[in-house]
Amino acid sequence: MNLISPIYIVAVSLGIAFFMGLLGNKAQRSSYLILLAALLFNTFVSLQWVFGLGSGLVEAMQVYTAGFKPPFSINLLMGLNESVITALINIVGVLGAIYMMSSLKKNGTGSQVVFLILFMSLNVIVLSRDLFNIFVFLEVGSIALAGLIILQKGTNAISAGFKYMLATGIISGILLIGIIFIYRFTGSLNIDSIITANPILKQGAFVSAFLIIIAIVLELKSFPANGWGLDVYEASHPGIGAILSAASATATYFVLYKIVDIAGSQLNYYISIIGVISFVGSNLLALKQENSKRLLGYSSIGQIGLLMIILGFKDILGENTTYVAFGILVSHYLAKAGLFWLSGIVKQKNIKGWAVIRKKPYFLFLMGTFIFALIGFPPFPSFFAKWTLVMDLVNTGNISWVVAILFGSMMEAVYMIRWFGYAIKGENEDIKDFKIDIYKIIPVGIFAVALYVVGYFVAPHTEVGTAINFIPLYFVAAIFILDFLPVIIKNTLAIVGMILYFYNIYPDLDNMRLIFEAIFMVGGILTLIAGYAYKGKRPGFYPVALLMYAGLTAIIEAQTTLQFFFGWEVMTAGSYFLIIRGKRSMPHGLSYMLFSIGGAYALLTGLGMAHVGHASFSMEILNGISYLPYLAYGLLIVGFLSKTAALGLHIWLPGAHGEAESDVSPMVSAILLKAGVFGIVLTLIGMGASNNQYSELAYALGWLGAITALAGNLMAVFQEDAKRLLAYSSIGQLGYIVLGLAMMTHLGWLGGFSYVINHFLYKAVLFLTIGAVVMRVGTHNMYQMGGLIKRMPLAFIAVMIGIIALSGVPPLSGFAGKWLFYNAILEKGWYFQGAIMFFSGGIAFMYLWRLIHTVFLGQLKDNHRNVKEISIWFLIPIYTLLAGIMVYSMKPQWVLQPLGNMIAKWFPEGQLQWVGETAISQYGQWAGSLVAITIMGSFIIVLVLLMLSTRKAHKVKQFDITYSGERPERPETTHVAYNVFEGLYKAMWPATIPLVEAWWNKITEILHNIADVTRRIYSSNGQVYVAHIVLFIIVSYLVIIGG
Amino acid sequence: MEIIALITGFSLILIGLYGILSKRNIIKIIVGFSLFDTGLHVLIVTVGYIKGGTAPILDSVVGTTDVASKIVDPVPQALVLTAIVIGLGVTALMLAYALKMYQAKKSLDISDFKDMKW
């Protein structure tokens, strides 16, 4: 099979470029078409090589100049790598040309020629195997770029271009010195012959190789010698930014990839170090950045840094190098180009101004796609690449590298998510619409779609990626496409989909997983029913809600750690979008995401450590981790705790849950938090369950749980916002669960699991009800409500049962958990934790009373005299859940006995004995049903008595109360609701100082200050930038050779 | 002889660099660049020089046999030709930039062009 030789990329491009010179400036329109044709031709050539080489039908092709063999002539090599890279470059060429259509036409044939030549030169530097030839075409490329920078009008572009020329001039000077001396010392200019002839270079040659490599590294705009690059990103046309970031950086990176071996492997380590400095440094500095294009510039530099790390580790990564590098590269390539293009469409300098993108939701979707691809979320290729990278690095003991890489990624996530937050939810007063040129959408859209497609095809290339179950995601995609339909249809579709899926999946699950899957799926279905209460289309809600559920079910079904992590990240993304839908939820969404990502990275590292010493990625590897087990389990636990909002990692939760929409709060509180619990359960099982190997870890976890319970409840007491109160309460409740599980005994787990189920039931009830009430009354503040029992008795009953269950007062189900807990505590000897728990219970009672009193009892407000009962669509799930609570309360053995049997698998010791309906532990007995019957019985008797004696009672008016001899008329002044627990607050205020929040704020502030001080090196003075470059060389020299 | 040329080349590079770093005037910076380039070219030619070699032209003087021991290395000379032309291109473009910058701010002081920061 004969494919078109890559030489024609050069020949045709140049021929056309020269021909366009002939056309003159009048013929921009036709010359633009010719330009497109040429770029398309290039793309075609490289794509056919991709397919040819990829399918193995053809061999890699060498092109020799004038037919002479290398090293005597310059040769071009078209291998698989080259074909892919050139294809990437040429695709950006075509799309970039489309994107820049008006600019290219306006500036005439000259600019089109420059554009074409730029892409020709990028192709050549990828293909060429001759050092000097690479130098020549690098120069061609940088001159062409210097020409394209000035397509943007204004002084900034001009001065940026000049700085660019200064910097690249010096860099290429250094490169040329390196090249000429390597010729001197090795006698060749051909990369291959230099590599084969000189495995280990002598002093002079090594220095020259060093100069060459460092020059290429500098061309990649390594931090901190990259101010010139940032200025260019900021000043130039967004289309040029895209080219610079996607095409030019890709090509230059490939050059580095080609030539890195000329120094043997001696420089690899240092390249990684420079890479990591770049990655961490520029992502850190970007924290303070508000200019969107400059921000993208920082991010590009960071990504290239990451790629350099990968390159430096190629000996360690082995055959995975290409995969990892490709995954990162292609994500960066697609996402960064997309974002740059988007920035040209949005035309907002400041990232806060990007709020305008809200006016066009589909653009928001594009932006979200790009940003999540950049920070490595599934299903994008970077996710799989990062996974493999971390696995391999951990596997080879490079934990500190992993930490650095993940820290950098974290910083990147911070500013990217913040940016996205501004776009989706930033508070701007007036948001103007913006105009779009149709042709500019094409490239952006193509790249966004490409991200999904590439991700989909990349996934199976990981060893275990094939097993990923994409079916839920297809469903999500389908719902996304159907987003134009009204709520009622989408809701039904979603519910039916989940029912079918659950029906199909549940026979395959073991008991423990079934419990969680049931919470996720049944809970999901029930909370979705509440969605019928919404009118209109509710755009965007269903895809993201289902995305979260898809992630949740994926972590349950996961057979391998990759699947687990995949599901985890999908769930995180989905829940983030859900949370950020709420009003004023932008800062909370951000902190949720950051803690989630931080947690996910801890998780990733932990999973990596679990993999050490195993060939497989099966979930079994969590059992008995052999490599640094304390650290590994600790990381896993921290990762999961970030989701359960343990104290210290909790600051996102109140706002996120509190500000979310009415039916979202129960999803993220009652359901989502259990994902973290599921993870902890898995980890604890892995830690060897009953054999108590890592008791110190469990002990620490137990204390953390206890303190979380106390702190969460204490904070809840002083909330004025009903939903925040419930949110803090969730923190506390999750603390109980964690404490129970950490006890690592049968009873502890039984208590923990019973809490898991209970918390799901009553927190869903409470959040749904309060959410529905909030929908009706339009405020979260409890002191603005009051007396609502008269308007919404059904809601009141739900809340009453909910709080009784939550507070653990017999006879409702909450008591089961308490009883088990104290038995477990006595058995385990964790008395202080137990006392704290009990105290928290007392505090819980305070906020629960407050919740029900200030909302439903007391004085009805004038503006609520006509509110209606909460929506029937909320009542249905609420009462279904209440039925669950009642069944559990009346027949606790129905739940606890199977749970006990299940837990006996891991903790055979110390089980509960069941005699009839009485549970007997070592310390006492509890007959749940009998207690319930006793209480109910006396309740009914007393009730009958009262009814008999008050049968003629008549209703009095609201203000018909005895009040200092007056009759109050204003409910506001009579309703005791604001700051009710003033006395307690006076006694306990030191405990309510948000130390944790202050601590995180301090950390944020320190990071921001570092970023702000450090970035002052970018003084915007061209000379200073040159000085940076030379200093960079000198310092590298001292470190690598001198030191 | 090569030593002298080599020192000259390096010196020119360093002098040029000093000019680039220390002079505020953009034209002076470009002059520094020219010197830097010239120094580079001197280096390249020197690398190809062989003591007592003649120009790599195979006319009657050299004869076509045993050429290798008589001529200087032609490769660096070929490279430097390219380098010189590139240098001219870069210089010309930089000068065009200098003009435009002057037009924009009526100043040739590079420290006046610091609008994009951090």
Place this chain on the structure above:
Amino acid sequence: MIRNFFIIAIVAGLAAIFVTLFWNFGDSTTLTPLATHYADKGAAEVGAPNLVTSIVVTYRGFDTLGEVTILFLVASIVSFFLKREKLQKDIELKRETSEIILTASKLLVPIVMVLGVYVFINGHLTPGGGFQGGAIIATAFVLLLMANPDFKINHRIISIVESVSGISFVLVGVFGILLAGGFLDNKVLPLGTFGKIFSAGAIPLIYSFVGLKVGSELSNILSNFQGIQKEEM
């Protein structure tokens, strides 16, 4: 002061790196294998006495292509960068050109032009070639401009020459693939007798195109810079 000290420190640091290169430079008395190959086989393979030319045009012809491209690029960029937006038609350059220069230019320009052409046509035999010849042609052009600052350069002609020679250069290269060993192979034409004008295959042809192209490109750049002299700043 501190700034200066700092700069000197940086320069000295770079100097330190150069010292390593300098100490390892050594003495070379023999050619590298690469150069030896050119020396020994160059004449036979390419058929040009001037080895530099054979390297520039054939062995490393790709570099030459890039080089021509760079000039072309710079010319294009400069032309749209320095586009005269506010050209004032009435402004005449006041400077009177002396009679001597005028006459000299009239006399010299054709001679220099011919010299340039000679240099690139003989590039494979004697020192010189496309670049040198092109540069000489551009010098002639400078003379023209000096003599007559208001000289209206015919941009059209320049760009036609530029484009046609460029395209021809590429075409000859492509012919190399089709008819001979590879891109830019000079053996599309017979190698001829060693040392004659019409020898070394397509080298004289290629070098002529290069020369024309370089010459017109440099002229183009110069004329753009000349053009702005009239522009209002």
Place this chain on the structure above:
Amino acid sequence: MTIYAKLGYTLLGLFIVLNWGFLMGATFRKIGARLAGRYGIPFYQPWLNLLKNISIRTTITHGIMYYIGPVFRLTGGVGLFLFMPMVFTGSPNGLWTNFSFEGDLILILYFQVFGMLGMALGAGQGGHPYSAMGIARGLAQHAAVELPLTLAFLSIAIQFDTFSVYKIVEAQQGGFENWILFTNPFAAATIILAMLGAMGHSPFNLVKAPNEILIGPATEFEGTYLGFMQSAGSILHVMEAVLFMNLVFGGANSWIELIVKTFLIYFWSVFVGMVFPRFKIEQSVTWFFKVPLLLGFLAIIIYSL
């Protein structure tokens, strides 16, 4: 013993407890009045009150919870009685053990709250600001009291390795030297101090501070509602005392012993109330976080070492 016999004994016990509660309440009000130089109420006043309240016909209602609240309250009292073994007879299913199923300490602790909940809900529906204030104060104080109290209870549970009140009482049989008061002095001391808060007398009676106007959280209740509330209050007072008696003072082997011991326990709290002026909530909270909490910690520490 048939379930009916058991029911009978239980109702009888309840009757005794209710009346004893009334009597005790009246007695202490009388003592208080005499100490203050007043004549005070007759000892039968509570019965009169109950009769009067129940027979008042002008009953009103503020709404459903106003109605059900007292029911919760009374159920809380009765339930506490039902779950508490009253008189130790040597068998977990003895005559006066009610429906205690050996009397689970955790159940009792949590069920205490049931009555409070009823009070809170019922009073809240009335919409009277004093009710809300009183309840808020009561809850805060309750939480503060519970912390040392729980530590002491846990200490006792550790001591005997059980949560069963019956077993705890059983272990204290055979002479007062076996009382927890002597075998576990820290826990006992904690309970004796914390008990003051649980009983809700001065200085820890800010909950009822609006008493000056009417009767605290129950401000809005009258008639039958108030009668129920009062009955429940009496039962709860006795049951608190019984709980502490069982836990610290060796339980009771007969009703006489029970009455004597509860009287003394009750007297202790009333006595302190006579001597000390009322605390503000923040004062009482901090008070419980000082000495009682410290003692509670000591009580645990000696067992966890």
Place this chain on the structure above:
Amino acid sequence: MNLIIIIVLSLIMVVMAVTAIIHKKLAVAVIATGVVSLMASVMYLLMAAPDVAMTEAAIGSGLSTIIFFYVLNKIRKAK
């Protein structure tokens, strides 16, 4: 002989280069740069590189100096 010439040439080059950097007048600086180039081309000639010498002379000292002057002239006029 050649050695002496080379030394002289390189001395001139270095002196001219320094002049180019430190001299206040731009025109002088540009001319000095041209001289450096010119000297360099002589040096190339001595180092058996006639091709390079020609190029450097024509381009380095010729054309680029001319472009410099165009720009200088323009800026001078604009002042």
